[in-house]
Amino acid sequence: MxxxxxxxxxxxxxxxxxxxxxxxxxxxxxxxxxxxxxxxxxxxxxxxxxxxxxxxxxxxxxxxxxxxxxxxxxxxxxxxxxxxxxxxxxxxxxxxxxKTTTSELATLMMLALNRRLLPEVAALHGTGWQVGLGRDVAGLTLGLIGLGNIGAQMVTIGKALGMGVVAWSPNLTDARCAALGVGRMETLPALMARADVVSVHMVLSDHTRGLVGQAAFDAARQGQVFINTSRGPLVDTGALLDGLRAGRPAMAGLDVFDTEPLPQDDPLRDADLIASGRLLLTPHLGYTTExxxxxxxxxxxxxxxxxxxxxxxxxx
The missing domain is CATH 3.40.50.720 (NAD(P)-binding Rossmann-like Domain)
Structure with a gap:
């Protein structure tokens, strides 16, 4: 053959x-x-x-x-x-x-962004030393969009790091949240307003395409870190970029994109956002382990x- x-x-x-x-x-x-x-x-x-x-x-x-x-x-x-x-x-x-590789990467992104890892590494590799202050995740609220298998893993990780956890999805039930010990938010904007870190863990379908858009980012809590390791089209890219430039969310980490591999002329390759450490892009590493x-x-x-x-x- x-x-x-x-x-x-x-x-x-x-x-x-x-x-x-x-x-x-x-x-x-x-x-x-x-x-x-x-x-x-x-x-x-x-x-x-x-x-x-x-x-x-x-x-x-x-x-x-x-x-x-x-x-x-x-x-x-x-x-x-x-x-x-x-x-x-x-x-x-x-x-x-x-089942664990994607949640590990989402956690890595969460820690790297909150602790300003890449800007500090860039400073050290240049001529500087410490150039800013990171943020502890202990005591912050982790908001999960989707509470399936990977979302449930994020609950365990978030709690182990000392975070409170809330969740939302279109069909999320009180019973599911109670079983995992998380708070259920009534709407996506309510979750965005509550969470310091938001991580997306949804299946892409006709119903979830563009799920996270302008209304969600307009509601984002000050200083929020937004992470998508699930599927690119779940998030309205234009709304995310507009939100980042307006400071809502403050930072974002993306492992998935509408078009993969990510084209060289894609608007997400924003040199200013990347150089400032406010936008972290990785080439769909969520499942790529030995x-x-x-x-x-x-x-x-x-x-x-x-x-x-x-x-x-x-x-x-």
Whole structure:
């Protein structure tokens, strides 16, 4: 079989799993689109996807007559047209996923921004020493937009750091908040007005796209740090940039973006906001750890072997 591993930016796939005996394996470490993508993928019978880095819509699936199997890392991938895949006779399988990596990164961002880590490092690497004062997180209020698995992990971390925790989401219940020992806010603006640090942990859907917009940032508490490690389109980027320039929120950390990789001319690459330490951008690191990728690629190989044996596993 001809197998393509897509978007392996870290060039980790061949190192982290045993691909021997599966067939001819080709690794691509960049992302292309349009005609270049169709031409690249047409020879392959198996595509191994890394999350949503390369979407597979109906038009692309129809343009790949040799395609028989798609394996995506993670247990779901909203960027694959599953109905089109089934209609084309293409099997789609997934992998399991680890649960703690994103909450760790959100915590790292929270601490780095509040303690002014990057401006102080820049000063030390220049000609200076201490140039400002950071803020303790102990005693602050952590506001969570979303209280699923990752949000629940953030509750544990926030409390361990001495923070009070409140939460809001469109369907959040009193019972869920009581079970985790957090306060439930009635509205998103109410949460923004209450929290010193806000962290987003929602699933992207038609209902949540643009969920955090101008009204939310207008309500932001003075000095607030805003963090999104979930999905870029949950947040209205223009409203966030306007808010940062107006001081609401005071700082932001973003690991996810509307377009990934982030274009060089994207408005988020605001030199003044970044240089001042008020905007921290990272290249979607929330899930990119050695242990997670080892799980992803090991189970990708398992899925290919199972398909070749006529017994597909973890079908989507």
């Amino acid at each position: 001809k197998i393509a591993i897509l978007d392996d930016y870290a060039r980790a796939a061949l190192r982290l799993a045993d691909w021997d005996g599966l067939g001819a394996v080709t690794v691509f470490d960049d992302t292309v689109t349009g005609d270049a993508l169709r031409a690249r993928l047409q020879p392959f019978e198996v595509l191994c996807l890394m999350r949503e880095r390369t979407p597979l819509d109906a038009a692309l699936i129809a343009a790949l007559p040799n395609l028989r199997l798609v394996v995506t890392t993670g247990p779901r991938n909203a960027s694959i047209d599953l109905e089109a895949a089934r209609a084309a006779g293409v099997t789609v399988c997934g992998t399991e996923s680890r 242990a997670t990728f080892r799980l992803f690629y090991t189970q990708t190989v398992e899925a290919i072997r199972a398909f070749q044996a006529g017994t597909p596993i973890r079908e989507l």
